[in-house]
Amino acid sequence: MQKAKKVALLIILIVLSSCVSKKNITYFQFDTIDQSKVSNSYKTILKPDDILQISVSAINLEATKPFNLPVVSFSSSSGNPNGSPQQQTYLIDSDGYIDFPVIGSLKIGGLxxxxxxxxxxxxxDPDYIKKPTVNIRIVNYSITILGDVKNPGTYTIPNERITILEAIGLAGDLKITGKRNTVKVFREIGGKKTQFNVDLRSNKIFTSPVYYLQQNDLVYVDPNKASSQDAAFNRNTGLFISIGSILLSLINILTR
Incomplete structure (x- = not known):
């Protein structure tokens, strides 16, 4: 009877558990890097809903003032400004336009x-300012990482340049149960959401079109089957214990 009980427990443990193979968790383990396809150049594409900070400078500072409008909040009681002035920001609308001082509507979405x-x-140049210097920065440049990573969330990227590997690093890496072979990247292209699949086990990631992420990209990591089963087990622990008890009782009766 004791032997039968041990066999039953072993069967239950096998059903409720699984092991993770090393080949499923090691990064960059196969495929060679095609150096001819590796590119270190990255260009930021401006998109609708980007919030831009645009600064204009030149030798004639007085001429640049209309194009560097400050944003100031005023006290309702005294009418005096509160805090330090902040530089004006510009939201790219759904059609790709911003409303720039003096010049008016400019379509820069997609550029x-x-x-x-x-x-x-x-x-x-030359109507308003001679030889101006223009700097553009995306204030709300961010990417989101969700799923089976240690620290999921939305991350602001100050330098507007990040690879998918750096993004995963920001999120504390994948959990041991995260699927390395089908990491999903969702990106808006031409107003439509497009999905890319990335295999972190392959060196082909370095030539992937989503190796460099773009603003508002979403990275999602699926949990592996064992993790999904474990989550189901945790929710139904009482049920499994009851089933195990019934199995043991049946074996006990049948082996008498």
Whole structure:
């Protein structure tokens, strides 16, 4: 009878548990890196809902003032400004336009940063400012990492340049139960959400179109089957114990 009980317990343990193979968790374990396809260049594409900070400078500082409008909040009681002035920001609307001082409506959605800078310069020089310097920064540049990682969340990226590996590092890496072979990246392209699948076990990740993430990209890591089963087990622990007790009782009766 004791032997039968041990066999039953072993069967239950096998059903409720599984082991994780090393080949499923090790990064960069197969495929060679095709150096001809590796590119270290990255261009930021401006998109709708980006909030931009645009600064204009030149030798004639007085001429740049209309294009560097400060934002100031005023006290309702005294009418005096509160705090230090902040630089004006510009929201790219759904059609890709911003409303820039003096010049008016500019379509910069879909342009790279360099192209947007060139466009604004062409509008300023020579009618308003000679040889202006234009700088554009995305204030709300962020990426989101969800799923089976240690620290899921939305992360602001100050330098506007991040790889998927750096993003995973920000999130504290995948948990041991995270699926390395089907990491999903969701990106908006032409107004439509597009899904990319990345295999972290392969060196092909270095030539993936989503190796460099873009603003508002969503990275999602699926839990593996064992983790999903474990979650179900935790929710139904009492049920499993009851089933185990019934099995043991049946074996006990049948082996008498």
């Amino acid at each position: 790279t940063r360099q192209e947007a800078v060139k466009l604004i310069k062409s509008k300023l």
